[in-house]
Amino acid sequence: MVHNFNAGPSILPKEVFEEASRSVLDYNGTGLSILEIGHRTPLFQEVMDEARALVKELMNLDDDHEVLFLHGGASTQFMQVPMNLLDDKETAAYTDTGVWSTKAIKEAKLFGKVEVVCSSKESNFTYIPKDFAVPNDAKYLHITTNNTIYGTQWQKIPKTSNSLVADMSSDILSREMDFNSFDLIYAGAQKNVGAAGVNLVVVNKNILGKVKRTIPTILDYRNHIKEGSMLNTPPVFAIYVCMLTLRWLKEQGGVAAIEKRNNEKAALLYQALDENPLFKGTVNKDDRSKMNVCFVMNDPSMEQSFLQFTKEQGIVGIKGHRLVGGFRASLYNALPLESVQVLAELMREFAGQHA
Numbered sequence: 001m002v003h004n005f006n007a008g009p010s011i012l013p014k015e016v017f018e019e020a021s022r023s024v025l026d027y028n029g030t031g032l033s034i035l036e037i038g039h040r041t042p043l044f045q046e047v048m049d050e051a052r053a054l055v056k057e058l059m060n061l062d063d064d065h066e067v068l069f070l071h072g073g074a075s076t077q078f079m080q081v082p083m084n085l086l087d088d089k090e091t092a093a094y095t096d097t098g099v100w101s102t103k104a105i106k107e108a109k110l111f112g113k114v115e116v117v118c119s120s121k122e123s124n125f126t127y128i129p130k131d132f133a134v135p136n137d138a139k140y141l142h143i144t145t146n147n148t149i150y151g152t153q154w155q156k157i158p159k160t161s162n163s164l165v166a167d168m169s170s171d172i173l174s175r176e177m178d179f180n181s182f183d184l185i186y187a188g189a190q191k192n193v194g195a196a197g198v199n200l201v202v203v204n205k206n207i208l209g210k211v212k213r214t215i216p217t218i219l220d221y222r223n224h225i226k227e228g229s230m231l232n233t234p235p236v237f238a239i240y241v242c243m244l245t246l247r248w249l250k251e252q253g254g255v256a257a258i259e260k261r262n263n264e265k266a267a268l269l270y271q272a273l274d275e276n277p278l279f280k281g282t283v284n285k286d287d288r289s290k291m292n293v294c295f296v297m298n299d300p301s302m303e304q305s306f307l308q309f310t311k312e313q314g315i316v317g318i319k320g321h322r323l324v325g326g327f328r329a330s331l332y333n334a335l336p337l338e339s340v341q342v343l344a345e346l347m348r349e350f351a352g353q354h355a
């Protein structure tokens with residue numbers, strides 16, 4: 001039995017793997033693989049339609065918000081967002097809460113002025129800044145809702161009169177939120193939504209078409225909206241896997257139900273961490289992520305042996321990111337509670353042997 005705590009690409013529901021692999025051989029009894037049908041055939045159109053409809057339903061989106069599945073990872077959105085929303089004399093406000101935020105800031109500077117309104121960089125991103133002001137004239141405020149590498153998460157989305165843009169790559173659809181209050185949301189699919197190779201973008205169509213620059217056809221969101229996310233050949237298999245994962249999420253009871261389970265998983269692991277004399281969390285408790293739990297050992301020389309110990313019991317993917325060290329256990333939607341129970345128990349057992 002393997003317990004997969006990988007940070008991304010990461011665990012998806014077993015049912016999704018089963019159905020996706022059946023469809024590679026024979027999609028819905030057609031005798032054709034999902035990989036060999038034209039993207040403009042009714043067979044694939046129904047996949048695209050269902051995927052977009054499920055996102056709308058699960059996120060409770062209004063009619064102004066359009067759902068797109070675009071090529072490339074979240075990193076493509078770092079530049080596509082400012083290219084579409086920010087003129088070169090205008091300012092955008094960015095919060096700097098981790099490596100991914102820093103990368104988004106770097107790209108935005110290519111298109112306009114960037115004001116970094118807060119940063120936790122001085123403490124290696126161990127907390128979410130609370131007091132900061134956003135200039136009234138900022139075209140938008142950008143946040144990274146969950147900082148995958150450091151294990152912090154915005155528990156409260158900042159209130160702002162500015163347009164709100166969010167990188168939700170590692171916590172999208174993991175907790176309830178007023179998704180309509182965002183003008184643009186993007187997420188690489190490979191953490192909570194599906195397979196790598198596609199981006200989920202949710203955009204309020206009313207904010208588009210305001211910049212003066214000429215946007216290359218393939219990078220202009222308006223063209224993708226017009227063409228129903230089929231401006232060119234979309235990443236068909238990645239979108240198909242997203243659709244299956246979204247279906248699964250709906251069957252689980254939707255975002256509210258999965259949030260309850262995610263809360264349970266995170267509470268269990270953080271409790272095991274806090275009561276264990278060998279381990280300590282790496283971030284401010286109030287800002288702890290429910291998706292990526294980061295921790296180290298008080299005696300770093302024991303880390304290799306804990307890693308080996310858990311590996312022997314089927315634990316996969318808990319080595320921390322090189323920028324933080326220690327461990328990171330990612331508890332995405334598809335990770336079962338049982339896997340968290342196993343890891344928590346192994347931490348207790350290890351402490352019993354070594355404390």
Ligand SMILES: *Cc1c(COP(=O)(O)O)cnc(C)c1O
Binds near residue numbers: 076188
């Ligand atoms: C993983 C991740 C990214 C990068 O996604 P790619 O799809 O590899 O470009 C960006 N932002 C956050 C918050 C992430 O977790």
